Amino acid sequence: MPGNSFEMSYKIAQIRLVSSHPEVYEPCDDSFALVDALLSDRNNLLELKPMLCMEVGCGSGYVITSLMLMLGEEANGAQFIATDINHHAIKVTQETMEAHGVYAELINTDIASGLENRLAGSVDLLVVNPPYVPTPEDEVGREGIASAWAGGENGRSVIDKILPVAEKLLSKRGWLYMVTLTANNPSQICRQMMKKGYASKIVVQRSTVEESLHIIKFWKDNDIEADTNDVITNSKAVPLGIVDSVQNRLAGSVDLLVVNPPYVPTPEDEVGREGIASAWAGGENGRSVIDKILPVAEKLLSKRGWLYMVTLTANNPSQICRQMMKKGYASKIVVQRSTVEESLHIIKFWKDNDIEADTNDVITNSKAVPLGIVDSVRSQIQRLSFWGSCDINTTTN
Ligand SMILES: C[S@@+](CC[C@H](N)C(=O)[O-])C[C@H]1O[C@@H](n2cnc3c(N)ncnc32)[C@H](O)[C@@H]1O
Structure with missing residues (x-):
C-alpha cells in the first residue's frame, strides 16, 4: 500500500547517526542505494519470510538497522546477524541498533570466518555493501577506514572472497543483495554466479558524479542448473533447404x-x-x-x-x-x-x-x-x- 511505503521510507529516514568513529564508514550513497533496493523489494521480502538475515560489513549499522525496521513485526522470529572486520564498526553498529530498539548478533570477523559451519545453507537474506573501490592490491584489508572501500584490482578482491562464502551460507531459497560499481564488472559477476545456479537482476542502478552503482539481487534458480544439460531447450530442428x-x-x-x-x-x-x-x-x-x-x-x-x-x-x-x-x-x-x-x-x-x-x-x-x-x-x-x-x-x- 502506498501509505505503508511512505511510512516506511519515513521511518528509515529517521535512522539517526547516534554514534560514530573516525575509522567507521558513515552511511553514504551506496548505503542509501542498498536500503532503497531492499525497500523496493520489501513486499517480496515479507513474502519470503526470511528466518535468518545477515549483513557482511555492517559499518555504522545503517543497513542492518534499516532492514530490521523495514521488516518490522512481520519478521517476528527472524534472527539477524552482522559481521565486520573492523571492531570499531561493531561498537558503532551496536549503539545504532540500541538507539532504534532492534537487536542483531554482531561478530567481529573477516567476512563470515568461524561462522561457515554454523550458518551453512541457512541464510535466507544476505546483504553486502563491500569495499569495491579499485585500489592497489596492498591497500586491501589494512587497518582503519581504508578497509571500508579498498577493493584491490578492479575493486574485486573482497567481492571475489565474499561470493563463494555467500554461496555456502545462502539457503536454497536465499537471496543476496550486493552493491557493485561499474568498474567491478557487474555483468561478469552475474555470469559467474549464474554458473553456480544463481539468477540475478539489477534492482537499483544509480549514477553519481563519481561512480555508477548497481545493487544486484541474486537468487537460486533451478532452471539455470537444469538448462546446463539441455541447452537449447526451445529450439526446433533447423529445416533442411x-x-x-x-x-x-x-x-x-x-x-x-x-x-x-x-x-x-x-x-x-x-x-x-x-x-x-x-x-x-x-x-x-x-x-x-x-x-x-x-x-x-x-x-x-x-x-x-x-x-x-x-x-x-x-x-x-x-x-x-x-x-x-x-x-x-x-x-x-x-x-x-x-x-x-x-x-x-x-x-x-x-x-x-x-x-x-x-x-x-x-x-x-x-x-x-x-x-x-x-x-x-x-x-x-x-x-x-x-x-x-x-x-x-x-x-x-
Ligand atoms: C562500504 S562499507 C559499508 C558499511 C555499511 N554496510 C554501509 O552500507 O554503510 C564496507 C564495510 O565492510 C567492512 N569490511 C571490509 N572488509 C571486510 C571483511 N573482509 N570482512 C568483514 N567486513 C569487512 C568495512 O570495515 C566496512 O565497514
Missing part, C-alpha cells in the same frame, strides 16, 4: 553475422507463411525463428566471429544470452531502445574462451576482446560500400 546447403560451405568462417529476425510473438501457425507476415511472425514468445537461427549462427561463426541480433523483451533476451553463454559466447546489449509498442535489444555475441575455461575455474575476470577483432571488423565494414562515411563506434568489449 537453403540453410543446410549454405551451412556446409560457410561453417566456421563467418566473422560478422547480423540478424533482425521475425521476433513478434504470434500463433505458431503464422510462422514461415508465404508473404509479408514471415517478416515478423515469431511464434511462441517470438522465439521460433530465433531459436532456429542461433544454432546455425554457432556453426557459421568463425572463432573470432561476432553476431549482432535484434530481440524484443518478450523474446527473453537474458535467457538467450545464458543459452549462448553455455556455448561459450559472451554477450552484451549494444543498443536498447523502447518505443510505445516494444522494447528492442540489439545483442552482440562473441566467442569468449574464458567462459569455457571458467566452468571449472569460476573466479576469473573476463578479458577484453582482442583489438585484432575490432580491426578486422573495421576492415570488413569498410569493404561494404553502403556504409559510406558513417561514423562507426566500435568498442573492445
Whole structure:
C-alpha cells in the first residue's frame, strides 16, 4: 500500500547517526542505494519470510538497522546477524541498533570466518555493501577506514572472497543483495554466479558524479542448473533447404553475422507463411525463428566471429544470452531502445574462451576482446560500400 511505503521510507529516514568513529564508514550513497533496493523489494521480502538475515560489513549499522525496521513485526522470529572486520564498526553498529530498539548478533570477523559451519545453507537474506573501490592490491584489508572501500584490482578482491562464502551460507531459497560499481564488472559477476545456479537482476542502478552503482539481487534458480544439460531447450530442428546447403560451405568462417529476425510473438501457425507476415511472425514468445537461427549462427561463426541480433523483451533476451553463454559466447546489449509498442535489444555475441575455461575455474575476470577483432571488423565494414562515411563506434568489449 502506498501509505505503508511512505511510512516506511519515513521511518528509515529517521535512522539517526547516534554514534560514530573516525575509522567507521558513515552511511553514504551506496548505503542509501542498498536500503532503497531492499525497500523496493520489501513486499517480496515479507513474502519470503526470511528466518535468518545477515549483513557482511555492517559499518555504522545503517543497513542492518534499516532492514530490521523495514521488516518490522512481520519478521517476528527472524534472527539477524552482522559481521565486520573492523571492531570499531561493531561498537558503532551496536549503539545504532540500541538507539532504534532492534537487536542483531554482531561478530567481529573477516567476512563470515568461524561462522561457515554454523550458518551453512541457512541464510535466507544476505546483504553486502563491500569495499569495491579499485585500489592497489596492498591497500586491501589494512587497518582503519581504508578497509571500508579498498577493493584491490578492479575493486574485486573482497567481492571475489565474499561470493563463494555467500554461496555456502545462502539457503536454497536465499537471496543476496550486493552493491557493485561499474568498474567491478557487474555483468561478469552475474555470469559467474549464474554458473553456480544463481539468477540475478539489477534492482537499483544509480549514477553519481563519481561512480555508477548497481545493487544486484541474486537468487537460486533451478532452471539455470537444469538448462546446463539441455541447452537449447526451445529450439526446433533447423529445416533442411537453403540453410543446410549454405551451412556446409560457410561453417566456421563467418566473422560478422547480423540478424533482425521475425521476433513478434504470434500463433505458431503464422510462422514461415508465404508473404509479408514471415517478416515478423515469431511464434511462441517470438522465439521460433530465433531459436532456429542461433544454432546455425554457432556453426557459421568463425572463432573470432561476432553476431549482432535484434530481440524484443518478450523474446527473453537474458535467457538467450545464458543459452549462448553455455556455448561459450559472451554477450552484451549494444543498443536498447523502447518505443510505445516494444522494447528492442540489439545483442552482440562473441566467442569468449574464458567462459569455457571458467566452468571449472569460476573466479576469473573476463578479458577484453582482442583489438585484432575490432580491426578486422573495421576492415570488413569498410569493404561494404553502403556504409559510406558513417561514423562507426566500435568498442573492445
Ligand atoms: C562500504 S562499507 C559499508 C558499511 C555499511 N554496510 C554501509 O552500507 O554503510 C564496507 C564495510 O565492510 C567492512 N569490511 C571490509 N572488509 C571486510 C571483511 N573482509 N570482512 C568483514 N567486513 C569487512 C568495512 O570495515 C566496512 O565497514
